[in-house]
Amino acid sequence: xxxxxxxxxxxxxxxxxxxxxxxxxxxxxxxxxxxxxxxxxxxxxxxxxxxxxxxxxxxxxxxxxxxxxxxxxxxxxxxxxxxxxxxxxxxxxxxxxxxxxxxxxxxxxxxxxxxxxxxxxxxxxxxxxxxxxxxxxxxxxxxxxxxxxxxxxxxxxxxxxxxxxxxxxxxxxxxxxxxxxxxxxxxxxxxxxxxxxxxxxxxxxxxxxxxxxxxxxxxxxxxxxxxxxxxxxxxxxxxxxxxxxxxxxxxxxxxxxxxxxxxxxxxxxxxxxxxxxxxxxxxxxxxxxxxxxxxxxxxxxxxxxxxxxxxxxxxxxxxxxxxxxxxxxxxxxxxxxxxxxxxxxxxxxxxxxxxxxxxxxxxxxxxxxxxxxxxxxxxx
Amino acid sequence: xxxxxxxxxxxxxxxxxxxxxxxxxxxxxxxxxxxxxxxxxxxxxxxxxxxxxxxxxxxxxxxxxxxxxxxxxxxxxxxxxxxxxxxxxxxxxxxxxxxxxxxxxxxxxxxxxxxxxxxxxxxxxxxxxxxxxxxxxxxxxxxxxxxxxxxxxxxxxxxxxxxxxxxxxxxxxxxxxxxxxxxxxxxxxxxxxxxxxxxxxxxxxxxxxxxxxxxxxxxxxxxxxxxxxxxxxxxxxxxxxxxxxxxxxxxxxxxxxxxxxxxxxxxxxxxxxxxxxxxxxxxxxxxxxxxxxxxxxxxxxxxxxxxxxxxxxxxxxxxxxxxxxxxxxxxxxxxxxxxxxxxxxxxxxxxxxxxxxxxxxxxxxxxxxxxxxxxxxxxx
Numbered sequence: 001x002x003x004x005x006x007x008x009x010x011x012x013x014x015x016x017x018x019x020x021x022x023x024x025x026x027x028x029x030x031x032x033x034x035x036x037x038x039x040x041x042x043x044x045x046x047x048x049x050x051x052x053x054x055x056x057x058x059x060x061x062x063x064x065x066x067x068x069x070x071x072x073x074x075x076x077x078x079x080x081x082x083x084x085x086x087x088x089x090x091x092x093x094x095x096x097x098x099x100x101x102x103x104x105x106x107x108x109x110x111x112x113x114x115x116x117x118x119x120x121x122x123x124x125x126x127x128x129x130x131x132x133x134x135x136x137x138x139x140x141x142x143x144x145x146x147x148x149x150x151x152x153x154x155x156x157x158x159x160x161x162x163x164x165x166x167x168x169x170x171x172x173x174x175x176x177x178x179x180x181x182x183x184x185x186x187x188x189x190x191x192x193x194x195x196x197x198x199x200x201x202x203x204x205x206x207x208x209x210x211x212x213x214x215x216x217x218x219x220x221x222x223x224x225x226x227x228x229x230x231x232x233x234x235x236x237x238x239x240x241x242x243x244x245x246x247x248x249x250x251x252x253x254x255x256x257x258x259x260x261x262x263x264x265x266x267x268x269x270x271x272x273x274x275x276x277x278x279x280x281x282x283x284x285x286x287x288x289x290x291x292x293x294x295x296x297x298x299x300x301x302x303x304x305x306x307x308x309x310x311x312x313x314x315x316x317x318x319x320x321x322x323x324x325x326x327x328x329x330x331x332x333x334x335x336x337x338x339x340x341x342x343x344x345x346x347x348x349x350x351x352x353x354x355x356x357x358x359x360x361x362x363x364x365x366x367x368x369x370x371x372x373x374x375x376x377x378x379x380x
Numbered sequence: 381x382x383x384x385x386x387x388x389x390x391x392x393x394x395x396x397x398x399x400x401x402x403x404x405x406x407x408x409x410x411x412x413x414x415x416x417x418x419x420x421x422x423x424x425x426x427x428x429x430x431x432x433x434x435x436x437x438x439x440x441x442x443x444x445x446x447x448x449x450x451x452x453x454x455x456x457x458x459x460x461x462x463x464x465x466x467x468x469x470x471x472x473x474x475x476x477x478x479x480x481x482x483x484x485x486x487x488x489x490x491x492x493x494x495x496x497x498x499x500x501x502x503x504x505x506x507x508x509x510x511x512x513x514x515x516x517x518x519x520x521x522x523x524x525x526x527x528x529x530x531x532x533x534x535x536x537x538x539x540x541x542x543x544x545x546x547x548x549x550x551x552x553x554x555x556x557x558x559x560x561x562x563x564x565x566x567x568x569x570x571x572x573x574x575x576x577x578x579x580x581x582x583x584x585x586x587x588x589x590x591x592x593x594x595x596x597x598x599x600x601x602x603x604x605x606x607x608x609x610x611x612x613x614x615x616x617x618x619x620x621x622x623x624x625x626x627x628x629x630x631x632x633x634x635x636x637x638x639x640x641x642x643x644x645x646x647x648x649x650x651x652x653x654x655x656x657x658x659x660x661x662x663x664x665x666x667x668x669x670x671x672x673x674x675x676x677x678x679x680x681x682x683x684x685x686x687x688x689x690x691x692x693x694x695x696x697x698x699x700x701x702x703x704x705x706x707x708x709x710x711x712x713x714x715x716x717x718x719x720x721x722x723x724x725x726x727x728x729x730x731x732x733x734x735x736x737x738x739x740x741x742x743x744x745x746x747x748x749x750x751x752x753x754x755x756x757x758x759x760x
Contacts, residue, residue, distance in 0.1 A: 206592070208589070209588070209589070209591040209592050209706075210590075210591070210592030210593070211589040211590070211608075211610065211611060212586070212589050212590030212592070212593055212600070212605075212606050212607075212608070212611065213590070213592055213593045213598070215608030215609075215610055215611065216600070216605050216608060218593065218598065218600070220592070220596070220598070225592075225596050226592050227592075228591075228592070228595030228596060229595075230591065230595055230670055230710045230711065231591060231592065231595065231710070233709050233710060233712060234706060234709045234710060237709045290610055318701075318705045319705060319706070319709055321698075321702070321705075322701070322702035322703075322705040322706050323702075323706075325698045325699060325701075325702040326589075326614060326699070326702050326703075326706075329613050329614045329617045329699055330610045330611070330613060330614060331610065332613060
């Protein structure tokens with residue numbers, strides 16, 4: 001397939017959004033950058049350029065930078081969401097009136113069930129619209145924004161899993177996506193990109209078990225010092241509960257250790273070593289507040305979906321649930337209610353049953369019932 | 381009632397055990413002190429005296445100091461347990477062969493269900509023995525041991541709730557106990573001393589939410605710095621779950637705030653203020669390990685019994701359960717299994733039903749069933 005130029009709109013002008021803008025502009029695409037807050041974008045706005053350093057360096061021209069959803073969306077071929085997953089739904093509501101047939105939306109990343117939620121939110125409101133929604137398993141870049149003018153791209157990952165939802169779109173549309181992003185690796189099951197959400201296994205545990213330090217603003221390195229051997233026990237249990245769910249529904253799980261060894265090239269054999277072998281983790285500081293993406297994003301779009309599936313298929317997730325309950329109480333925010341649950345996104349139930357029947361014909365339907373009312377009622 | 385002299389054996393030569401020895405020796409009783417570890421008791425052993433400072437000061441003679449259970453128990457009129465509640469059962473096993481009719485055992489304090497557990501352990505093994513077991517709601521003293529020779533008594537509390545189990549013993553035996561300990565205040569329901577376990581509401585939450593700091597041995601003041609407003613939310617929810625259980629079973633709950641205002645004379649109106657108003661909390665340092673009484677004692681003999689009753693009467697305790705689950709995983713110790721549950725101490729079930737029928741005749745028996753299998757199965 002020959003290279004084409006596309007109108008690509010990037011929603012989000014933070015770390016990842018800027019990296020995508022640089023990456024795509026260099027390839028000759030027409031890039032529109034939509035910023036949600038005008039904080040730290042003044043220079044990019046006035047110059048319509050982003051300076052980049054590191055893996056890609058130079059000055060990169062934007063076609064447009066705007067906070068006007070109509071302008072940003074109406075001429076886009078491809079729309080990239082590069083925002084916390086907890087904003088996927090509100091952004092979908094913003095762009096809904098301006099979407100046109102055959103536009104492609106890609107969530108970077110989808111966290112857990114991002115593409116399913118966004119696809120269904122659009123279809124529920126505009127059932128006749130031909131829309132295509134895909135998601136990645138993780139962000140393509142390791143990057144940090146630089147003030148109001150640039151971005152530092154520390155790494156472009158070698159391989160990032162990608163899938164459309166519904167998966168029927170993969171066949172025709174993935175070649176287009178792959179011509180733009182050769183690093184994307186097609187998987188044929190949306191559950192693989194969704195349920196190998198490693199961030200959700202790591203961040204909430206470290207944040208909750210260090211809540212004291214964080215709230216008294218005591219300085220520590222998040223990964224290097226935030227994890228002791230005993231806290232690593234908890235990360236391991238959370239990961240085991242996740243992997244058990246994946247195995248039950250017929251998806252091959254990638255354990256945190258396997259993922260880290262693959263992505264970061266370390267040779268860890270236990271959950272404590274992982275965090276002390278990853279070089280780029282070493283200098284990352286702890287957050288200064290508990291109202292941080294590690295909880296506000298990773299709980300509702302990571303741990304809550306896992307808990308919800310676990311409840312549905314009767315696989316207990318006590319360690320995951322405990323972290324959700326404590327985060328709910330700490331922040332006085334009902335994460336289970338606002339999170340990506342089977343109750344809130346009925347399409348997930350259909351998806352689970354359909355896939356279970358396909359992949360595990362022996363599993364009785366009667367098992368697929370919620371059986372843990374007390375514990376969950378208390379989220380109300 | 382005139383004063384008599386008794387043979388009193390104190391089991392445990394730590395902070396509280398030494399304070400009791402000083403207190404009782406001063407009143408002219410014959411005091412036997414049983415030490416469990418010979419660490420830090422050399423001087424007391426060789427001199428058979430304890431030096432005391434603070435509220436009581438002087439040099440106090442012991443009748444005997446020993447680690448021999450037979451010698452310590454066979455001539456005792458009254459036996460005081462002054463040890464972590466997690467040791468109540470192992471001590472009971474040690475003294476079982478030497479107990480005689482009409483000896484009185486007092487747990488200082490009983491934590492939750494201490495007297496019930498000890499009484500039944502004795503009755504199950506020596507059903508014909510006439511034994512009397514009582515418990516206090518909290519330790520009579522605020523005190524700290526001093527090296528291998530003494531103790532500092534910072535406070536003798538004005539009023540400490542006391543009850544025998546079964547409560548029939550109160551009528552005849554409490555006057556004897558009260559003649560020795562005028563600070564003891566008789567309550568007529570063992571559930572009052574057992575379920576107003578305030579330590580269990582406070583310690584595990586602070587410890588778990590500061591697990592990161594504690595395991596990396598970062599220095600902080602346990603109460604003064606360990607509790608932020610967000611962490612106080614969690615203490616509040618744990619206390620509310622406890623109070624809800626008490627109300628349901630017809631026991632008037634004492635909230636943490638009410639308790640603190642009464643015991644420490646503060647005027648706190650919320651759960652954050654409490655910890656910053658109590659003067660004697662200010663300089664208490666954090667523990668240097670997670671394997672500390674705040675978890676190893678307060679979880680199995682405090683939060684686990686509450687969770688177990690909650691499950692039994694269908695009152696959900698998600699915040700309490702979450703702390704239990706996380707402590708279980710952190711320390712790789714099945715606290716629910718070893719803790720004081722209705723499953724492990726069947727007498728608790730009888731007690732609950734009997735009291736419910738007496739105090740709340742309208743409560744249907746059918747409600748009194750475990751209904752939360754998934755969550756609890758995972759403790760196995």
